[in-house]
Amino acid sequence: MRMLLIHSDYLEYEVKDKALKSPEPISEEQKKGRLEEVLAVFMSVEKADESNPEEVVEKAVAEIKDVASQVKANRIFVYPFAHLSSELAKPDVALKVLQRIEERLREEGFEVKRAPFGYYKAFRLSCKGHPLAELSRTIVPSGEAVS
């Protein structure tokens, strides 16, 4: 899994079009979303993650918690983003991983939004620009090599 973490004044998105034949079903309300004072986490779930999705979920949650405590963010925006890797996991696996990360972050006490999966979306982001505002992390299940 590849993550790009951006500490932001806000992140807002608007769904534009389907990017998959069967994207995640969403309500009218989910077609737009915005969070202020948020740690935006753009995530590409990778093929290697398919060997142990649960381990990747726990490692991703641990990394996000670590960065959130360093930048003092208690809101997280989980953003599916298929552009951080050339070895993407299948959509059904990727969606389950991202849904589980969302669930686990809520269990850890964060306010969480997740952008819809399988769509082209317009988005606006205001990066805070401090030294820890732009970070990336790579997560692999044990036994897999980082490519």
Ligand SMILES: NCC(=O)N[C@H]1[C@@H](O)[C@H](n2cnc3c(N)ncnc32)O[C@@H]1CO
């Ligand atoms: N910017 C717009 C976009 O990325 N759209 C992506 C994601 O929402 C989602 N998606 C599909 N596979 C994956 C994956 N392995 N990891 C994350 N998201 C995925 O499906 C869309 C088309 O690839």
